[in-house]
Amino acid sequence: xxxxxxxxxxxxxxxxxxxFVVPFSAGGPTDTVTRMIxxxxxxxxxGEIVVQNVEGAGGTVGAGxxxxxxxxxxxxxxxxIGMSTAxxxxxxxxxxxxxxxxxxxxxxxxxxxxxxxxxxxxxxxxDLVAHVKANAGEVTxxxxxxxxxxxxxxxLFQTAAxxxxxxxxxxxxGPALTDLVGGQVDFMxxxxxxxxxxxxxxxxxxxxxxxxxxxxxxxxxxxxxxAGLPGLQVSVWHGLYVPVGTPQDVVRxxxxxxxxxxxxxxIVDQMAELGTAPVPAGDATPQAHRAKLEEQLGTWAKVIAxxxxxxx
Ligand code: MLT
Numbered sequence: 579x580x581x582x583x584x585x586x587x588x589x590x591x592x593x594x595x596x597x598f599v600v601p602f603s604a605g606g607p608t609d610t611v612t613r614m615i616x617x618x619x620x621x622x623x624x625g626e627i628v629v630q631n632v633e634g635a636g637g638t639v640g641a642g643x644x645x646x647x648x649x650x651x652x653x654x655x656x657x658x659i660g661m662s663t664a665x666x667x668x669x670x671x672x673x674x675x676x677x678x679x680x681x682x683x684x685x686x687x688x689x690x691x692x693x694x695x696x697x698x699x700x701x702x703x704x705d706l707v708a709h710v711k712a713n714a715g716e717v718t719x720x721x722x723x724x725x726x727x728x729x730x731x732x733x734l735f736q737t738a739a740x741x742x743x744x745x746x747x748x749x750x751x752g753p754a755l756t757d758l759v760g761g762q763v764d765f766m767x768x769x770x771x772x773x774x775x776x777x778x779x780x781x782x783x784x785x786x787x788x789x790x791x792x793x794x795x796x797x798x799x800x801x802x803x804x805a806g807l808p809g810l811q812v813s814v815w816h817g818l819y820v821p822v823g824t825p826q827d828v829v830r831x832x833x834x835x836x837x838x839x840x841x842x843x844x845i846v847d848q849m850a851e852l853g854t855a856p857v858p859a860g861d862a863t864p865q866a867h868r869a870k871l872e873e874q875l876g877t878w879a880k881v882i883a884x885x886x887x888x889x890x
Contacts (some may be wrong), residue, residue, distance in 0.1 A: 580685075580690045583674055584670050586681070589829050590627075591623075591651055591827075591831060592623055592624070592625035592626075592651070592652070593625075593833060594625075594626075594652065595625070595626045595627070595628050595652070595771065595848075596623070596625060596626070596627045596628070596629070596651070596652050596653075596654060597628050597629075597630050597652060597653050597654065598612055598616055598628070598629050598639050598654050598656055598719075598818075598850055598856065599630050599631075599632050599643060599644050599653065599654065599655045599656070600612045600629060600630065600631045600640065600656055600657075600728075600890070601631075601632055601633065601634075601637035601638070601639065601640025601641055601655070601656075601657060601660075602631065602633055602637055602640075602722055602726070602749065602750035602751070602752070602766070602788075603631060603633050603748070603751075603752040603753055604631045604752060605649075605748025605751030605752035605753075606656075606722070606750035606753075606818070607626040607688065607727075607751060607752075607768065607769040607772040607814075608637075608656060608658060608750070608754075609629070609631060609750070609752065609773040610630055610771050610852070611626045611656070611685060611688070611770065611771055611816055612614070612656040613629055614845060614849070615685065615839045615840070615845060616629055617834065618835075618838065618844070618845060619832075619835040619836060619838070619839045620835075621683050621836045622834070622838040622839060623831060623832075625629055627840065628834070629834070631750075633749035633750055634728040634749060635668075635723055635724065635725070635811075636660055636664065636722060636723030636724045636725030636729060636793070637657060637660040637663050637664070637665035637722075637723070637725060637726060637737065637746075638660075638668060638671060638672075638725060640655065640657075640817075641655060641657055641660075641661065641664070641673060642671070642672045642673050642819075642824060644670070644679070644819065644821060645678040645679065645821060645822075646673075646821070646847075647821050648821070648825065649680075649820065649821040649822060649823035649824040649825075650825075650828070650870065651820060651825065651828035651829075651832065652822050652833075653820070653821065654819070654820055655679070655749075655819040655820070656685070656816060656817075656818055657816070657817065657819060658688075658727055658737060658814050658815060658816045658817075659727050659730065659750070659809070659812075659814050659815055659874065659878075660725045660726055660730075661675050661817070661819070661871060661874075661876045662666055662675065662871060662874035662877070662878050663701060663725050663730055663878045663882065664725040664838050665724045665820060665875065665879070666774035666879045666882040666883065666887075666889060667724050667887065667889055667890070668724070668889055668890065669724065669884060669889045669890065673730070673792075675871055675875060676868075676871065676872065676875070677822065678821065679819040679820065679821060679822055680819065680820050680821070680822055680823075680824050680829050680864065681817060681818075681819060681864045681867035681871060682817065682818035682820060682829060682832045682833050682839070682864060683817060683818055683832075683836045683857075683861070683863050683864060683866070683870040684815060684816070684817045684832045684861040684862055684863075684866060684867045684870060685816040685817055685836065685840070685856070685857060685862065686816050686849060686854050686855065686856055686857060686859040687769065687813045687815045687816070687854065687855075687857065688770060688771050688813060688814040688815075688852075688853070688854045689769070689770050689787050689788060689789040689793050689813050689814075689815065689853055689854065690703070690728075690768060690769055690784075690787070690788040690789075690812055690814060691765050691767070691769075691770055691773045691777065691786070691787050691788070692706070692731075692735065692766075692767050692775065692784070692786050692802070693755075693758065693766060693767075693768060693773050693776070693783065693784050693785070693797065694706070694758070694765035694766065694782065694783045694785070694787040695758050695759070695760075695761045695763065695764060695765070695782065695848055696756060696759075696780065696782055696783050696881060697761065698764055698765060698783055698877060700785075701777075702785065702805060702806075703785040703786045703800070703802065703805035703807055704784055704806045704807075705804055706765070707738075707806075707807065708741045710741050710743060711739065711741050711883050713761075714741045714743060715726065715744070717744065717761070717764050717765070718743070718744050718745075718746050718764045718765075719732050719735075719736075719742050719744065719745050719764065719765060719766060720745075720746045720747075720748060720754040720757065720758060720763040720764075720765070720820065721745055721746070721747055721748070721749070721751075721766060722747070722748055722750050722751045722783060722814035723747045723748070723749065723750065723753060724752070724890070725770075726745070726750075727751050727756070727767075727768075727769060727812070727814040728751050728766055728767050728768050729745070729747075730812060730878075731767030731768075731788060731810070731812050732745065732766065732767050732811060732886075733882075733885055733887065734767075734809065734810050734811075734881075735767060735792070735807075735810055737805050737809070737885050738809035738810045739807070741878040746763050749890065751766065751768045751769070751772050752772065753887065754766055754768070755768060755772055755773065755776060755782075757774060758782055759782060760884035767788065767812075767859055769814050769854075770793055770795070770796065770852055770853030770854060771849075771852045771853065771854060774782070774795060774796065774851070774852050774853050777796060777799070778796070778814075780787065781821035784796070784799050784803060785799075785805060786798050786799060786800050786802045786804070786805040786810075787800070787801055787802070787853075788801075788802050788810055788811055788813065789801060789811070789813050790811065790882065792849065793853040794853075795850060795851055795853045796853060799809070799882050813843045815857075815870060815874070817870070818867075818869045819869070827866070829847050829864055833862065833863055833864055836862045837859055837862045837863075839855065839869060840856035840859065840862055841856075842860065
C-alpha cells in the first residue's frame with residue numbers, strides 16, 4: 579500500500595472491501611456500534627466496509643482470527659473491554675493484546691444495565707440481591723461467554739452480592755436478550771446499546787445502570803450506587819484493532835476515518851438514543867487507545883484475581 583490520499587484511488591488504500599470483524603452475535607451491542615460507525619467510516623475512507631460476525635468464547639475467537647489475518651488494513655477488529663480481560667481468563671488465548679495488534683482508536687464507552695425477564699419477582703436491585711442469595715441454586719444469569727462484558731459485570735454482581743449463580747453462556751447478548759424477553763433465563767448485565775429499546779418498551783425489568791451518573795435516555799433508572807450496590811461499577815469501552823505489522827499510513831487513515839465518523843452528528847444522536855456517546859476526538863487515536871488498553875489489562879487482571887477466578 580502506497581501513500582495515496584483521498585481513498586478509493588487505484589493503488590491507494592482502500593482499493594477493495596474492508597472487513598470489520600465483530601467477535602459476538604449479530605444484533606447485539608458490539609454489532610450495533612460497529613454497524614453504526616461502518617457507514618460513515620466507509621464514506622470517509624472512500625471504500626466499502628463489510629461487517630462479519632465471528633462469535634465464540636467471549637469474543638476471543640474473532641479476536642484470534644484478526645490477530646492471524648494479513649496485516650494489510652483489510653481486516654479490522656471491533657472489540658471491547660474483553661480485550662483487556664481475556665488474558666486473565668484464558669490460559670491459551672493464542673494472541674497477546676499488546677503484541678498481536680495495532681490499536682486504531684477508542685470508539686465509545688457504554689454503560690451497562692442490570693435487567694431481568696419482566697415477570698421476575700424482585701422489584702428493586704436490593705430485592706434482586708436478597709432473592710438471588712435466597713435462591714442461588716435456581717436463579718440463572720445469562721452472559722456472552724467468559725471474558726464478555728456481561729460475564730464481567732455478572733462476576734462483579736456476584737462478588738458484590740456474595741453469591742455464586744448458575745451462568746448461562748451465549749455467543750453474544752443479542753440472543754441472550756431474546757431469551758430474557760422470552761423468559762428462558764432470569765437476569766443479566768448488558769449494555770444500554772442492546773437493552774435500551776426493551777427497557778423503554780417494558781419488555782424487560784430494569785434495576786439499575788452501572789455508571790456513576792444516570793443515563794440521559796433512561797432517566798428513571800437509578801445508578802447501582804443509588805440502588806444500594808455501589809460495588810457494581812463498569813462501563814464497556816470499545817476500540818478498533820488491526821493485526822500487528824499493518825502499515826502506519828493505513829492505521830492513520832483508519833483512525834482519521836474513525837474520528838470523522840464519531841464527529842458525525844447522526845452518530846452522536848444515534849449513540850445518545852442508546853445511552854452512550856462517542857469518545858472525545860483525542861481518544862479515537864492509536865496512542866490513547868493503547869494507553870487505555872495497557873491500563874485496563876492491569877486493572878482487570880487484579881479484579882479477576884481478587885474475585886478468585888482462575889484462567890481456564
Ligand atoms: C455482544 O456484542 O454480544 C456483547 O458485547 C457481549 C458482551 O460482551 O456482553
